[in-house]
Amino acid sequence: MSAAADHDRIPEIALGWIAEGRRAALATVVQTWGSAPRQAGAQLAISDEAQIMGSVSGGCVEGAVVAEALEALEDGTPRIVEFGVSDDDAFAVGLACGGRIRILVEPIGIGQGPAKALVEELAQARAERRACVYAVHPDTWARRLVYRDDATPLAAPALAAMDGDKSGFTPEEDWFLGVHNPPLRMAVVGAVHIAQALMPMARIMGYDATLVDPREAFGAQARFPGEAILHDWPDEAMEKIGLDERTAVITLTHDPKLDDPAIRIALASDCFYLGCLGSTRTHAKRVARLEAEGFTAAQIARIHAPVGLDIGAKTPAEIAASIIAQVTERLRRPATRPGLKPAEDAA
Known part of the structure; x- marks a missing residue:
């Protein structure tokens, strides 16, 4: 069977850059309003040389996200950034449609970013076609992978997210659940x-x-x-x-x-x-x-x-x-x- 396209292999590409001795960050759409061009869960990988793969806005705000990612790679601090709060802001970063998006930017294995081992586990689950959710708590930066057969407090919302193939925050809006279902x-x-x-x-x-x-x-x-x-x-x-x-x-x-x-x-x-x-x-x-x-x-x-x-x-x-x-x-x-x-x- 054919291999997944590069734009569907964002965590794997980020790990590949790290294996080459570079640093890498992941940017993930966590919330959208209005006519934002990409859905929650869309990802972009950014290297410390500003190389990118994937998309979080179809090209609208990628430049600004890369700048945030490079800063995160320097200070080791994850962050959530928002674009399109007003029409003026939307035009400034390219969201001419007036939509709004929030994007999680995480340096891998640096500071408060996700451990490289966690991203490697995610890549392994994806390779095995094992559905899972990458869960992150933006207030504490706690992170974990949740599988279909797990018995944790996050199991029910994670299962609902996987079944609906829809990333997003839990009803309490404390955890972001990034769905990683096997490719179709x-x-x-x-x-x-x-x-x-x-x-x-x-x-x-x-x-x-x-x-x-x-x-x-x-x-x-x-x-x-x-x-x-x-x-x-x-x-x-x-x-x-x-x-x-x-x-x-x-x-x-x-x-x-x-x-x-x-x-x-x-x-x-x-x-x-x-x-x-x-x-x-x-x-x-x-x-x-x-x-x-x-x-x-x-x-x-x-x-x-x-x-x-x-x-x-x-x-x-x-x-x-x-x-x-x-x-x-x-x-x-x-x-x-x-x-x-x-x-x-x-x-």
């Missing part, structure tokens, strides 16, 4: 016309997408230039990819010999989305096959079929767009996933 992945079974549109769309949306088709003539680089392609049988490919709660699976061949092996693996996994191409009749036959194999009604209900939102799509590109839209809805509104109660009805 997508497994697409079937090197068909829809896949030719879906694969680049998935990459644009931030997915590490892999195309699966044992038919090498279909899944050829000439038809899918630059894409990650596996020519394994779909069930073997699913095992290689590794399906978890940050993975979406889409089957597009509506050929039982190819789709069904992938569907069986997906239904036994924690993947957050499983969508299958095919008409209502095709899906009814699919359901009958799965029932005969012992899958329960609740398991089968996880399948989105016919795949994609009903937007009247006709062309392969329109169908791909409907699939991406439905995947996004299930990711961002998990209570709408089949078999789950709406949030307002949940116990």
Whole structure:
């Protein structure tokens, strides 16, 4: 599978600079108001040579944040800085939209900044695709990592932050919780016309997408230039990819010999989305096959079929767009996933 893009590897890049003998700081958006261009949790790494990677404002205030980071690297003091308090201030630093952002600036392993070992633990968790929250108390500068299975007072708000994929302060506004969920992945079974549109769309949306088709003539680089392609049988490919709660699976061949092996693996996994191409009749036959194999009604209900939102799509590109839209809805509104109660009805 392809490696994460540099803009998604901010803690790792900062640690790389330190390994080279330089100093580094992390800047993290902790709060936004109005039309701020980046969400809480967005990060920027800054070296002592003013080298940067990432973004906290899409370019609006990066220069000012770099200056704060260089000062923090000299005095060892973390700080929270705010930009865009007024329209005049907003224009002065580039926030012409008038939004407001608060940014946490932390020198790594210096003074009151986070220990290098803590950031290394964070990088290790990210490498293992283990969801966690980087928690920091701005009044005391206490810091810790919180995992899904932890039993601490921060466990409940941290779990809610991870499930919502949303960084921010706890309700009491004493701890900032920076979410580090594993990068999104997508497994697409079937090197068909829809896949030719879906694969680049998935990459644009931030997915590490892999195309699966044992038919090498279909899944050829000439038809899918630059894409990650596996020519394994779909069930073997699913095992290689590794399906978890940050993975979406889409089957597009509506050929039982190819789709069904992938569907069986997906239904036994924690993947957050499983969508299958095919008409209502095709899906009814699919359901009958799965029932005969012992899958329960609740398991089968996880399948989105016919795949994609009903937007009247006709062309392969329109169908791909409907699939991406439905995947996004299930990711961002998990209570709408089949078999789950709406949030307002949940116990």
